[in-house]
Amino acid sequence: MPSFRLLAPVLFALALCGTPPAASAQSFSDGQRGDIETIVKNYLLAHPEVLEEAMAELSKRQAAAETEKHEASIATNAETIFNSPRGVMLGNKDGDVTFVEFFDYNCGYCKRAMADMLDLMKSDPKLKVVLKEFPVLSQGSVEAAQVAVAVRMQDPGGKKYLDFHQKLLGGRGPADKARAMAAAKEAGLDTGRIEKDLASPEVRATIAENFKLAEEMGMNGTPSYVIGKQVVIGAIGLDGLKEKIGFARCGKATC
Structure with missing residues (x-):
């Protein structure tokens, strides 16, 4: 009033x-x-x-209206956001909080946010991490994301994917297919199989699914996150992410 x-x-x-x-x-x-x-x-x-x-x-x-909209969107799409087989699942698969990151391989903020994600995985054994390719910046971003999906198809456990992810996102210069394939080779993946899998409908379906989720949650940039019932847009730093995880876990910044 x-x-x-x-x-x-x-x-x-x-x-x-x-x-x-x-x-x-x-x-x-x-x-x-x-x-x-x-x-x-x-x-x-x-x-x-x-x-x-x-x-x-x-x-x-x-x-308040934006928060209500985000919560409703997360509730409607919860299974796809947190448990879709098209997401790369890392950390504790049975964790009490799921940390979902939408990223672009050409996003400078995503490069810095990767260190935050790795720190969270090391320091929080109860955290489940889900990575979703969201290539919004360039054609090179789309190409790199397509290779990343093919990597996930080859390595559903995520160990080699994480190595590939760090090499590509942490490297210098713009990401595209050539750089992504080089990172996949360095991570010990079968690049011949990747080339074959790039033509798979699964690659297109994965990226389309991620874009649909992002649109419904009002995500307009990278990195963006879903943590519990919260949508977070932009790099907010390690401490900020820890606070969001705390609120998702126990309703306050520090549990």
Whole structure:
């Protein structure tokens, strides 16, 4: 509800005009409307802090609406978000919190966020990690993501995938098919099989699934995360991620 302080000038103006607050704007005469506008303008000029209060309240309501939208989207798509066989599952497969990251191999912030993810896996034995390719930046990103899906198809356990992931995301220069294939070879994967699997419908289906999820959750950049009932867009650093995991685990930043 708007505060009395915020409504005061309008209510005062309506009282002066002898018009009940529920009256429609169309019922005011030109003179009454002019009086109201003058009173409101003068009040706001004398008390500009009211505008700050109004904007703060608007931001609060928008954030609450966004949170509600995210929670509803996660609830609707929970099985695909957290347990799809098309995601790469790392860490504790039976963990009490699932940490889902959407990333692009050409995303500079994703390169730094990879270190955060690795630290979380080392320090939190109860954490389940799911990686989802979300190539939004370039054609090279799409090519690298396609190779990554083929790597997952060859290595469902994720051990070699993680090695490949670190080599490609942590390397220098733009990622594309050539760099992804080189990283796969370094990680000990069968590049001939990867070439064959790149034509598989599974590659296209995986990336399409990830894009559909991201769209429904309002993700517009990388890295983006789903942690419990929370959607997190952007790199928020290791401490920020730990806080989100804490809220998902026990309802507070530190359990």
